[in-house]
Amino acid sequence: MGAIIDNVLVSDKANLEVFSGTLQNLAELDRDIVVVTSDSRGSGKLGPFGQKYPAQIVEIGIAEQNLVGVAAGLASAGKKVFAVSPACFLTARALEQIKNDVAYSDNPVKLIGISAGVSYGALGSTHHSLHDFAVLRAVNNITVVAPADNFETEQAIAQAATSNHPFYLRFGKKVMPALPADIDNSFNFGKGRIIREGKDLTIIGTGETVYPAWQAAEKLEQDYNIQAMVISMHTIKPLDYELLARVAANGNPIITVEEHSVYGGLGEACASFLLQHNYHNPFKIMGIPDEYTVTGSQNEIFNHYGLSESGIADTALKILKQKH
Amino acid sequence: MTPKELALKSIGYRKNILKYIYGANAGHTGGSLSCIDILNVLYNHTLNVGPDNFKSPDRDRYIQSKGHCVEALFVVLADKGFFPESDLETLCRYKSHYIGHPTRKVNGVEQNTGALGHGLPISVGTALAAKMDKKAYRVFTLLGDGELPEGSNWEAALTAAHYKLDNLTAIIDHNKLQITGRTSDVCNTDPIDQKFESFGWAVRHVDGHNFKMLQETLDELPFTEDKPSLIIAHTVKGKGISYMEDELKWHHGVPNKQQFAQAIEELDNAVAAL
Numbered sequence: 070m071g072a073i074i075d076n077v078l079v080s081d082k083a084n085l086e087v088f089s090g091t092l093q094n095l096a097e098l099d100r101d102i103v104v105v106t107s108d109s110r111g112s113g114k115l116g117p118f119g120q121k122y123p124a125q126i127v128e129i130g131i132a133e134q135n136l137v138g139v140a141a142g143l144a145s146a147g148k149k150v151f152a153v154s155p156a157c158f159l160t161a162r163a164l165e166q167i168k169n170d171v172a173y174s175d176n177p178v179k180l181i182g183i184s185a186g187v188s189y190g191a192l193g194s195t196h197h198s199l200h201d202f203a204v205l206r207a208v209n210n211i212t213v214v215a216p217a218d219n220f221e222t223e224q225a226i227a228q229a230a231t232s233n234h235p236f237y238l239r240f241g242k243k244v245m246p247a248l249p250a251d252i253d254n255s256f257n258f259g260k261g262r263i264i265r266e267g268k269d270l271t272i273i274g275t276g277e278t279v280y281p282a283w284q285a286a287e288k289l290e291q292d293y294n295i296q297a298m299v300i301s302m303h304t305i306k307p308l309d310y311e312l313l314a315r316v317a318a319n320g321n322p323i324i325t326v327e328e329h330s331v332y333g334g335l336g337e338a339c340a341s342f343l344l345q346h347n348y349h350n351p352f353k354i355m356g357i358p359d360e361y362t363v364t365g366s367q368n369e370i371f372n373h374y375g376l377s378e379s380g381i382a383d384t385a386l387k388i389l390k391q392k393h
Numbered sequence: 394m395t396p397k398e399l400a401l402k403s404i405g406y407r408k409n410i411l412k413y414i415y416g417a418n419a420g421h422t423g424g425s426l427s428c429i430d431i432l433n434v435l436y437n438h439t440l441n442v443g444p445d446n447f448k449s450p451d452r453d454r455y456i457q458s459k460g461h462c463v464e465a466l467f468v469v470l471a472d473k474g475f476f477p478e479s480d481l482e483t484l485c486r487y488k489s490h491y492i493g494h495p496t497r498k499v500n501g502v503e504q505n506t507g508a509l510g511h512g513l514p515i516s517v518g519t520a521l522a523a524k525m526d527k528k529a530y531r532v533f534t535l536l537g538d539g540e541l542p543e544g545s546n547w548e549a550a551l552t553a554a555h556y557k558l559d560n561l562t563a564i565i566d567h568n569k570l571q572i573t574g575r576t577s578d579v580c581n582t583d584p585i586d587q588k589f590e591s592f593g594w595a596v597r598h599v600d601g602h603n604f605k606m607l608q609e610t611l612d613e614l615p616f617t618e619d620k621p622s623l624i625i626a627h628t629v630k631g632k633g634i635s636y637m638e639d640e641l642k643w644h645h646g647v648p649n650k651q652q653f654a655q656a657i658e659e660l661d662n663a664v665a666a667l
Contacts, residue, residue, distance in 0.1 A: 072502055102523070127521065130555075135514045142518020145504065147450060148525070165508055166545070174497065174505040183571035 071242035084222040084240035089114040137166035141176040156182025156198035182239035186328030203333025213305040215276030261309040267298035278326040285381035317348035331356040396604035399468035409468040417484040423630040423643035425465035427568040456514020457539035460494040475501030510543025520561035539571030554593025568630035601626030
């Protein structure tokens with residue numbers, strides 16, 4: 070399954086690879102596109118970029134605070150900067166630089182958190198980024214995005230490149246199958262994308278959890294004749310309140326799924342909106358609980374915490390049972 | 394401008410720093426007085442920047458890393474015509490843009506600073522952009538000696554040398570005091586010159602209150618081709634006001650009515666002595 074964008078099939082690659090490919094296309098057309106890396110061009114799949122556009126890549130070495138500060142300086146002087154570093158380090162070690170030098174100063178840096186969430190599963194908590202949505206949601210003036218599939222990744226990078234404001238985009242290195250685009254084949258920041266319609270409940274995912282959410286919805290239909298709506302809420306901030314209000318209006322259960330701590334991310338952002346607007350739908354946040362995260366591959370960690378086809382489907386069955 | 398003209402200007406700047414800090418009942422008095430002569434020479438002698446070309450991509454950039462001494466920056470920017478001096482009567486008032494650290498909401502301010510250890514990395518990025526674009530503008534940043542322990546400075550120092558940014562100049566306002574005490578007692582960063590030299594910078598020492606020396610030193614930039622330049626400006630915290638000089642309590646002390654009057658009197662006497 071694939072999505073056709075400008076006659077190019079975008080499908081079944083790691084979002085990281087789509088990012089680097091998209092950036093190469095942009096760099097060819099615009100010599101002000103600059104990538105800044107912290108010894109991360111290999112893990113960012115930016116080796117070919119560096120070979121093709123050596124004048125448009127700045128190597129900082131392993132120094133994330135400096136990476137973001139330098140990126141802000143470059144951006145303030147007119148460069149269209151993509152600062153690329155593992156999400157875990159970028160959003161923790163360099164948080165003050167993100168807050169002050171990028172967001173507060175409105176320097177239009179695109180912060181790219183690579184190998185986000187538990188992409189580096191077996192490397193342990195030092196290399197997990199399960200806090201990035203939470204901390205950046207609390208920082209003013211930055212758009213926070215987790216594209217689900219190759220199509221969303223390509224669109225997110227291309228659209229962010231044209232913006233004069235800060236962005237944080239995060240994705241992983243796992244091959245991501247294309248999500249159905251027959252209902253909504255558009256991508257706009259701040260607008261959730263409906264992947265699947267359904268009359269019984271709504272599952273809202275973000276980033277690499279949207280695919281298992283969609284798989285779970287398919288399973289629910291096949292095995293139980295349950296119709297689950299699936300949304301890719303690729304933009305965590307600003308959140309698509311309009312869409313949330315629309316899906317909440319029928320009182321159906323809502324499940325959120327994210328590769329992030331259950332604290333401070335997509336789920337709590339949705340819950341905050343719903344509760345403050347008097348929507349009292351049955352509601353469940355799926356994510357990584359507040360504990361020493363189990364280690365293993367990303368798939369194993371997803372399975373462990375139920376962020377999988379069967380785990381999400383089971384949660385759906387339980388929440389539907391509570392409702393009736 | 395001659396050194397004497399600069400000296401006269403600095404006395405006026407010092408009066409304004411004290412006037413607006415006194416009016417706001419807040420401000421970083423000692424550090425603003427220690428760095429004001431440096432800012433004076435930068436804006437009135439060295440930098441190719443003013444209200445008329447502030448939007449030009451070719452302007453020189455000044456980024457104040459020691460953002461807390463914003464009062465010094467504000468009085469100089471007002472004098473250069475970036476905004477009416479009377480705006481400073483709102484210093485630190487509710488909803489004023491003239492807050493306790495530089496923000497771009499004030500015309501003439503390049504970057505929002507205030508958290509320490511941020512000015513140098515941003516300046517490195519800006520200087521690097523000039524090199525990439527083959528532009529002739531230069532980037533200057535003012536650091537406090539107390540912020541040198543911030544690791545980000547040393548990360549940026551490496552990058553500046555790595556990319557041979559001889560269009561970048563960092564100036565350290567070396568007044569040797571910080572909020573807790575002597576910088577050498579809080580976290581000894583000496584020898585600063587040898588540290589930066591070993592990082593690949595060209596370093597000069599200067600008397601940060603000697604206008605002629607400041608002018609001559611800044612005229613010689615870059616000190617070495619292909620190297621970033623560091624000026625260690627030896628200054629006195631609270632400079633120009635007898636009871637404030639080298640006194641820790643004036644880090645962010647605000648003069649009372651009598652102290653303010655005495656300070657202005659001393660500055661008036663300094664004009665007469667020129």
